[in-house]
Amino acid sequence: DIVMTQSPDSLAVSLGERATINCMSSQSVLYSSNNKNYLAWYQQKPGQPPKLLISWASTRESGVPDRFSGGGSGTDFTLTISSLQAEDVAVYYCQQYYSPPLTFGGGTKVELK
């Protein structure tokens, strides 16, 4: 199974500041035939189900604010919130769908400083 490792486990960021979350996969999730990274990011607020933010490592879903951006390739990925808003307080998960079983990172909790 592909192991997804997120860092840090938690981070506290001031309103308007940048938050960066890292995700590393135990093997590449870049599919060479189409040059796509099979990596998604989800946001989960307390008491709610996860919400898909980004797929293919960097493609924002419809309606997701442009302060959220995804980057990276192969085994190393980042989710960046360029200017943290109060409503962004949540746990963020990366997930690979390169090969079954689908696996998630352990999550990163983003809080307000």
Add this chain to the structure above:
Amino acid sequence: EVQLVESGGGLVQPGGSLRLSCAASGFTFSDHYMDWVRQAPGKGLEWVGRSRNKAQNYITEYAASVKGRFTISRDDSKNSLYLQMNSLKTEDTAMYYCARWIEGRCDYWGQGTLVTVSS
């Protein structure tokens, strides 16, 4: 509007069984793969399994932790997905979500149904 509504959760003793349901609306259910994902209290997300669509012969796939104990099925005429859980263990205690699978990721999730396995 895509909606997924899970039901059937509750308290069950170790070794017992439970059947979860997921009612789908707002999209052509029969076209889509559907997943079950769970989350133990205060923990992260764990994929449980998947039902492929009719075009893929309703093939099912399972996580190693539930294979042989859980069975996923679906009824496209009722726009419903099911998770039959047998031989339940305390470590199966979790919120169970159904989610629509599209091009490799889960784009819509239900609100979840809580399963507690305890004596």
